[in-house]
Amino acid sequence: MTWLTWRQFRAQTLVTAAALAVLAIILVITGRQLSHTFDATVIGCRARGDCTAAINSFQNQDTQLQDLTKLLMYVVPAVIGIFWGAPLLARELETGTYLLAWTQGVTRGRWLAVKLVLTGVASVATAGLLTLMVTWWYSPLERVGAGRLTPGEFSQSGIVIIGYAAFAFSLGVAAGLLIRRTLPAMAVTLAIFVGVQLAMPFWIRPHLIAPLRTVSVVKAANSVANVGTGAGTGSRLLVGATTNMPGAWIYSQQVTTASGNTNLGPSPAQCGPNYGYNACQATIIRMHLRNVVVYQPASRYWAFQWYETAIYLAVALVLAGLCWWWVRRRVA
Amino acid sequence: MTAVLETCGLGKQYRRRWALSDCTLDIPSGRVVGLVGPNGAGKTTLLHLATGLLRPTTGTIRVLGDPPPATPAQLARVGFVAQDTPTYAGLSVADHLRLGAHLNRNWDARLASDRIERLGLDPAQRAGKLSGGQRAQLALTLAVAKKPELLILDEPVASLDPLARREFLQILMEAVADQQLSVVLSSHLVADLERVCDYLVVLVASKVQVAGDVDRLLATHHLLTGARRHPVTLPEGQQVISASHTDKQTTLIVRTDGPIHDPAWTVSAIGLEDLVLAYMSRNAPGPRPALEVQR
Numbered sequence: 154m155t156w157l158t159w160r161q162f163r164a165q166t167l168v169t170a171a172a173l174a175v176l177a178i179i180l181v182i183t184g185r186q187l188s189h190t191f192d193a194t195v196i197g198c199r200a201r202g203d204c205t206a207a208i209n210s211f212q213n214q215d216t217q218l219q220d221l222t223k224l225l226m227y228v229v230p231a232v233i234g235i236f237w238g239a240p241l242l243a244r245e246l247e248t249g250t251y252l253l254a255w256t257q258g259v260t261r262g263r264w265l266a267v268k269l270v271l272t273g274v275a276s277v278a279t280a281g282l283l284t285l286m287v288t289w290w291y292s293p294l295e296r297v298g299a300g301r302l303t304p305g306e307f308s309q310s311g312i313v314i315i316g317y318a319a320f321a322f323s324l325g326v327a328a329g330l331l332i333r334r335t336l337p338a339m340a341v342t343l344a345i346f347v348g349v350q351l352a353m354p355f356w357i358r359p360h361l362i363a364p365l366r367t368v369s370v371v372k373a374a375n376s377v378a379n380v381g382t383g384a385g386t387g388s389r390l391l392v393g394a395t396t397n398m399p400g401a402w403i404y405s406q407q408v409t410t411a412s413g414n415t416n417l418g419p420s421p422a423q424c425g426p427n428y429g430y431n432a433c434q435a436t437i438i439r440m441h442l443r444n445v446v447v448y449q450p451a452s453r454y455w456a457f458q459w460y461e462t463a464i465y466l467a468v469a470l471v472l473a474g475l476c477w478w479w480v481r482r483r484v485a
Numbered sequence: 486m487t488a489v490l491e492t493c494g495l496g497k498q499y500r501r502r503w504a505l506s507d508c509t510l511d512i513p514s515g516r517v518v519g520l521v522g523p524n525g526a527g528k529t530t531l532l533h534l535a536t537g538l539l540r541p542t543t544g545t546i547r548v549l550g551d552p553p554p555a556t557p558a559q560l561a562r563v564g565f566v567a568q569d570t571p572t573y574a575g576l577s578v579a580d581h582l583r584l585g586a587h588l589n590r591n592w593d594a595r596l597a598s599d600r601i602e603r604l605g606l607d608p609a610q611r612a613g614k615l616s617g618g619q620r621a622q623l624a625l626t627l628a629v630a631k632k633p634e635l636l637i638l639d640e641p642v643a644s645l646d647p648l649a650r651r652e653f654l655q656i657l658m659e660a661v662a663d664q665q666l667s668v669v670l671s672s673h674l675v676a677d678l679e680r681v682c683d684y685l686v687v688l689v690a691s692k693v694q695v696a697g698d699v700d701r702l703l704a705t706h707h708l709l710t711g712a713r714r715h716p717v718t719l720p721e722g723q724q725v726i727s728a729s730h731t732d733k734q735t736t737l738i739v740r741t742d743g744p745i746h747d748p749a750w751t752v753s754a755i756g757l758e759d760l761v762l763a764y765m766s767r768n769a770p771g772p773r774p775a776l777e778v779q780r
Contacts, residue, residue: 156587160580161573249571253624256536256565257588258557258631 154259154267162272165237169275173282176225183215184290190214191293208297219294222287226309227350229283230317233276234346238325239338241272242476246333265480269473273322280318284311300400302454304354311458316465321346323472330476353461361460364404364447371408371442373434390418392437394444400451407445418442487550489514489635489667490535494544497530504530506691508544512669512684514635517661519682519699520671521761527691528671529568532639535669536565549635561591564633568640570624574613578606581623582630589631597630604656618649622656629660636661638670642677654681675758685757687764694764699757706760709737709750720747727763738763 159166191211198207242265245251255261288310295301301310308314324345329338371394392408409415418424419440424433449457488511495508505527512518522528533539534546537553537560546553554560572581578601586592601608604622612620621641628636638657642650658681661668672678678685686696695702706726713735717728723741730736738755739745745752 154588157584160576160584248574249567249569250573252538252565252567253571253573253627254588255538256554256560256563256567256628257585258561258590259588260555260557260560 154264155271157254158268158271162237162275166275169279173279173286176283177286179218180222180286180290183218187214187290188293191296195293195297211297212294214294219291222291223309225283226287226314230280230314230321231343231346231350233279233318234321234325234342235339237272237276238322239329239342240335241268241326241329242480243329243333243335243338246329247335262477262481265477269326269476273319273469273473276318276322277315280314281312284314300402300451302400302402302449302451302457304358304402307354307358307457308350311454313458313461313465316462316469317350319469320349320465320472323469323476327472327476330479357464358457358461359404362449362453362456364449366445366447369444369446371437371444373438389420390424392418392442394442396444396446396448398446398448398450400454402449402451404447404449405445406447409443409445411441411443487514488512488547489516489549490518490669491547491550492531492534492544493546495531495534495541495546496543497527497534497539498542503691505534505688506543508688508693510686510693510696512686512696514549514667515665516667516684517658517682518667518669518684518686519675519678520669520686520688521675521678521765522671522673522688523765524673526673526688528673528688529639530691531688532565532637532669532671536563536637557590561589561631562634564628564631564636566621566624566628566636566638566641569644570617570621570641572612572615572620572623574611576612577608578610578612578615578623579608581612581627582608585627585630591632593630593632596632597626600626600629600656616649618645618653621645621649621653625653625657625660629664629666632664633666635667635669638668640671640673642672643674650677657681675761679757685761687761689765689767694767702760703755703757705740705742706755706763707739707741707745708753708755708759709735709739709745710753711735711750714749726760727766 194207195204195211198204242251245254251261254264291310295306295310299306301307308317321342325338325342328341328345329335332338332341371392373394394406394408396403396406407415408418419433419436423436490510490512492508492510495510496506497504508527508531520528520531530539534541535548535553537548537555548554548559549562551559551562554563573584576584582594582597582601585597586594598608601623604619604626606615606619606623612623615623621644625638625641628638641657642653645653654677657668657670660666670678670681683699684697685699685702687694711734713730713733715730715735717725717735717737719725719737719739722743723739723745726738726740728735728737737750738760
């Protein structure tokens, strides 16, 4: 059975291995340069002080490769689900070759188990190698970026892509088994996978670990915006404050009064255009406004990575088990 | 001698439709069994139940004295060629033989490669590029080289041209003779089976209509012609399978174990095809006389 699985999967394996090898060569060469540039420009300027210019120019290094690696990290799990997962059983069911396979001297349970394990391991290994290369290559850029815990960056590094790949693969296999036709199974796999990938950062990941909440007294407003609040109370100004939490994933940030009311800054009369900057700041400080931040600290990056990977792997295993049960009990 | 296929009240239901119901058979071993019936009669369902691809909804089935194949040891005893003889289009002929060698413990590599050579198939050829006849031969080779005791073939010749049909059946019969196989093969055409079968099962509308030794079936069925008689009354022990009437003449197909003595009938032997058609048309959907008297 190992031989048959290898024979059926040989072409894809070789193509993937070749693509990973080419990518490895490109990333190793450019990655070393990137690392040198980082040491020379950003590290150097930090000793002198202001780094904004140096960081900006560093972030503009290898933009095409940056885009490519980003794209790969998003697309590779989906491609694994669509092209390795969905056809794995759908093609056998569609062309009737399962009748040939299941009447040889190997039980269909074993037939499926070998197929699932070998192709599944290949999927996970592909994702693992990809993230190993990309995470290493991207690490200097990540140090000047928005922080790897933020939703836009989170899936661009670390181990979650291994979970994504395993899930996409199992999802494709299950869709192929239930739909029994390759093309519709591919389409359904893509649709569900994209849906889950969108739901994860917005609805699921924020609840995996309870966020932290800090309240600090506003010492200086970095912006004062004019906000009208209906007649009677008169208009009040909205105060903005900066939060300096490098790499944190900030859920919300609000400036409130000591009693918790929002949108109650100084009145325009105290802080208007013809009022001095310093006087305005003094007024704001006298109001004892609070800056309330709900966030996940950067230190939780690996906790989130492990949680999310575990969730995806668990779902992948459940789907694979379902396929195994279905093939042994229901299909044919 | 154990039966190759023994079923009792066997039935298979798909959602609301019964594909096979109340099927009771006892087919002795060493036979070439023809399973005939129109398309959709339940032939494939019965064969898939026998290969263990399907599980019955009701009843029991035993294949070669055991439950249908589910373990490697049992799977090795039954060879199967599915309808339309599926093969892996992207794999070469040689790959298919390697597949057989890897998946079957009793695989006879010499037998397989000899057959491929004799058939004139190019081992490097992809199965997807083979003709229908060649693909059927490849599928048969796979099923035969695993050295089964029972070979089951589902409509093996349905999609073949007449020449390929004859060639396939001929090679099948050679394999049967060489290896002492029991064979069950299905077809919706009696003509395909007439030359090779010595046991016949007629399956119509998910039910077994008749089953038995071909010689015995032919000996117990008679074609009766005589002056028109309606309704027909016959002595006990004589069962009318089909009756047709013209203005002057009545033609009957009758099943009986004894001789027919009534001088009013001209008794003649019946061909296998007519016999099968008689059973098939008994259940053929269509206008019935009852419709005329309903008003």
